[in-house]
Amino acid sequence: MFKKAKLWQLYIFPFLVVILILAGEKGKFALEALQSFEDIAQNTQALGEVDVRNFEKAHVTKVIDGDTIEIETGEHVRFIGVDTPETVHPKKSVQCYGRDASNKTKALLEGKDIYLEKDVSETDRYKRLLRYIYLPNPDAPEETIFINEYLVEQGYGVVITYPPDVKYHKHFLEVQRVAQDEQRGLWGKCKT
Numbered sequence: 001m002f003k004k005a006k007l008w009q010l011y012i013f014p015f016l017v018v019i020l021i022l023a024g025e026k027g028k029f030a031l032e033a034l035q036s037f038e039d040i041a042q043n044t045q046a047l048g049e050v051d052v053r054n055f056e057k058a059h060v061t062k063v064i065d066g067d068t069i070e071i072e073t074g075e076h077v078r079f080i081g082v083d084t085p086e087t088v089h090p091k092k093s094v095q096c097y098g099r100d101a102s103n104k105t106k107a108l109l110e111g112k113d114i115y116l117e118k119d120v121s122e123t124d125r126y127k128r129l130l131r132y133i134y135l136p137n138p139d140a141p142e143e144t145i146f147i148n149e150y151l152v153e154q155g156y157g158v159v160i161t162y163p164p165d166v167k168y169h170k171h172f173l174e175v176q177r178v179a180q181d182e183q184r185g186l187w188g189k190c191k192t
Contacts, residue, residue, distance in 0.1 A: 032107035037137045037145070040108070045175075046149040049142050050134060055115035063110050064088060066101030066156055068128065078128040080119055080165050081172050082148045084157035085186065096190035101156040108135060108147060115144065119165035130165060152176050155185020 041047045058077070062070040066084025069077050085095035087102045117132040124130055133147040148168070151157040152175045159172045180187045 032104070033110070035107070037135070037139075040135075041137075041143075041145060044145060044150055044153060046146045046153055048144060048146060050115070050144050052115055052134075052136070052141055052144075055117050055134065056131075057113060058116055059113050060109045060111065063102065063106040066098065066105045066151065069105070069109060069133075076126075076128040077116065077131050077133070078124055078126075079148050079151070080130050080132050081159060081161060081168055082151050082157040083160035084151060085190075097156070097186035100185070101151065104154070104156050105147075105151070108145075108150075109133070114147075119167045121162075121165050124162075132168065148172070149175055153179055153184075155179045155183075155187050158186075 058071040058073075060069050061072050064070060064076060065087045067079040067082055071077055084101035084105070085098035086092045087094050087098040112135065115134040115136060116129070117134065119130065119132065121130050134144040135147055137143040149172065152159055152172050159169070159176045161169045161172075179185065
């Protein structure tokens with residue numbers, strides 16, 4: 001015969017399920033953050049060699065969301081040419097694939113040294129620096145992953161352009177077209 005369950009026992013099971021789901025997501029994020037440069041580079045076309053003498057070096061102290069970071073100077077840096085779904089906008093709820101984009105940027109950049117490339121504008125209307133972001137190979141700093149392109153390529157963001165900062169606009173559109181065709185990231189998960 002079945003025993004009568006106590007009220008607290010009825011609540012413990014759903015609570016445990018939620019804990020396991022959250023632990024799984026955090027575990028996935030922790031594994032992504034441990035990926036080596038080589039592991040990330042194997043699955044992207046956003047890999048290239050750059051002349052780092054033309055760029056500003058910075059250290060990422062915090063990821064604000066998928067397309068905005070904070071560097072050691074306390075300045076916020078907005079990625080040029082890519083817009084990821086919102087996670088921290090004061091007037092919008094968390095958008096489809098927003099947490100994924102934010103977590104990917106965090107796994108790629110938080111606590112790491114990067115290179116910043118300016119286009120034309122210094123800052124946006126919110127006083128954030130506007131930059132292209134490059135993640136260098138720790139063993140060969142001239143070999144980098146172009147993060148703005150990577151986010152578009154993998155479907156974590158969409159192309160957005162505000163003239164006069166248009167240096168890579170056409171290239172980003174080509175990369176986005178492939179991501180759309182292959183239903184990568186938000187293109188396969190979200191209604192667009």
